[in-house]
Amino acid sequence: MATERTELTGAPLHGFQGDRGEIPLAEGPLGLSVAITREAGSRGGSVARLLGRRLGWQVYDQELLEYMASSDTARDDILRDLPPDASAWAEHRLELMQNEGRISHMDELRGLPRLMLMLAARGRVIIVGRGAGYLLPGESTLHARMIAPIPARVGYLSLHLRLTAAGAEEQMRQRDNSRNAYLSRHFHIDATENCGYDMILNSLPLGEETCAQLLATAARSREARWGERAG
DSSP: OTTOOOOOSOOOOOOOOSOTTSOOOOSSOSSOEEEEEEOTTSOHHHHHHHHHHHHTOEEEOHHHHHHHHHOHHHHHHHHTTSOTTHHHHHHHHHHHHHHTTSSOOOGGGTHHHHHHHHHHHHOOEEEESTTHHHHSOGGGEEEEEEEOOHHHHHHHHHHHHTOOHHHHHHHHHHHHHHHHHHHHHHHOOOTTOGGGOSEEEEHHHHOHHHHHHHHHHHHHHHHHHHHHHHO
16 A cells, blocks of 8 residues: 555646746645644543554654754755655645744744655645644645543653653643643644544543544545535
């Protein structure tokens, strides 16, 4: 499955030979993306990795995205096989969202959104955090939110970070506040508004494997429906 690609849009506009100053833009991403927003300790990263193995898609978490955004070599290595006009499409969407007031104009933010848009242009990627679900086109993105009860989240962080329960709870609240502030400041949204998501999954009763299975089923179904419309 990893070697196949369902084209979600028509062919890019390569035929124009007039004014070379105007860059032809792709109509949109070539494949579906999955964006996962998560509460701290809800195991969103673990579910994303399981989902990546099920679908055969690359997972980009916050750490990898920030490393790529800060390293020209790492970014170029991963983005080398992007369609020729992916960068132009990413810049076009980024500018459009900024002009519409849907994303901050702050220079400090531009690296990550541009990078996520270029990854999405290729499609069949899973992006965890950094507001990807609010940045990428809704028609080609499955946006899910991972949640869990506070005791379960505290327990997971306590074990994962080797903290006391009190320390884990403080870490949980700090991470939640930081993520919510980031989304509010740069994307002007409230992460707790449920209507912004296609799926909300509670990892405590469902478990990581079931969450990944549900997301994989939804992604395959969404991709198939998109392919029918594009065809």
